[in-house]
């Protein structure tokens with residue numbers, strides 16, 4: 001992405017954990033384009049080699065294949081690093097319901113290892129992927145950072161615990177942290193396959209194959225779908241900020257609009273019909289609601305705008321156009 005008004009010092013060395021995943025690989029790519037030195041730590045549990053294949057020949061890029069559940073690996077990855085963008089985790093609410101222990105080991109113990117390692121290495125700032133799932137059963141709309149509900153899944157607990165640890169580490173050890181509560185991110189390289197695939201890439205692949213997507217529930221559940229470039233922008237802003245009041249806190253990362261699943265299918269069909277008009281005729285199926293899903297999610301992005309100068313450039317329509325274009329160009333057939 002073009003950095004626009006964000007001036008990021010090229011001399012900085014940045015560690016991206018989970019750098020072979022969807023969000024991590026987009027972060028690595030942008031940082032390398034800016035001329036930064038980037039280390040990627042990933043165990044390829046859900047990330048893929050092909051996501052970082054084009055980066056491997058860049059002299060500023062180094063890959064550590066390893067697991068954040070191992071403290072020594074985390075310590076090694078933090079050596080000489082200025083900033084950390086911690087993305088490594090096991091995503092997905094249903095995955096955490098099926099196997100809460102592994103989600104907890106990676107998302108909580110692994111997170112704690114990374115915090116300890118970054119403290120020991122004297123890293124300047126620890127910026128981490130938090131989650132909108134932390135709002136849990138809160139009915140408040142839009143969601144503002146200071147008002148959360150009770151978690152609705154093991155995954156949501158792990159992401160909330162991350163925030164608690166980050167807060168305690170900043171108070172106890174004086175390290176700087178920023179948590180970014182991502183809201184349903186989508187865009188290029190998001191994995192469309194597997195039982196825990198996110199809704200947008202899953203629906204795109206099904207529609208491309210002329211299959212009817214299945215909506216969980218009646219399609220009225222809504223999300224603040226957030227295009228990847230807005231997420232990259234927030235990570236960069238979290239690195240460059242010198243506002244002392246902007247650190248040791250959490251931010252919503254979203255566009256600030258919600259789209260229900262029926263509308264989403266409509267937008268996807270419209271975009272895909274540009275390539276194959278018959279896709280416009282495909283109708284979705286409707287199934288039961290999914291355990292642990294919150295009905296509606298909409299973020300206030302006022303805090304991010306005010307404290308970090310966040311100015312998201314992609315609404316869902318603009319983002320979907322780019323995402324669908326990528327899936328059609330890269331994954332059709």
Ligand SMILES: NC(=O)c1ccc[n+]([C@@H]2O[C@H](COP(=O)([O-])OP(=O)(O)OC[C@H]3O[C@@H](n4cnc5c(N)ncnc54)[C@H](O)[C@@H]3O)[C@@H](O)[C@H]2O)c1
Pocket residue numbers: 017018019020021022023024041042043044045046047048066067068069086087088089090091092106110129130131132181182183184185186191198
């Ligand atoms: N995608 C979203 O909508 C969304 C929403 C909220 C929060 N998040 C958070 O953003 C982060 C990135 O998510 P993503 O969508 O890119 O998922 P992803 O699965 O594509 O990426 C996660 C990466 O972490 C790596 N990883 C997992 N366990 C690891 C371990 N033990 N050691 C080292 N690496 C490990 C995976 O191999 C993968 O490359 C995660 O922390 C996720 O919880 C994502």
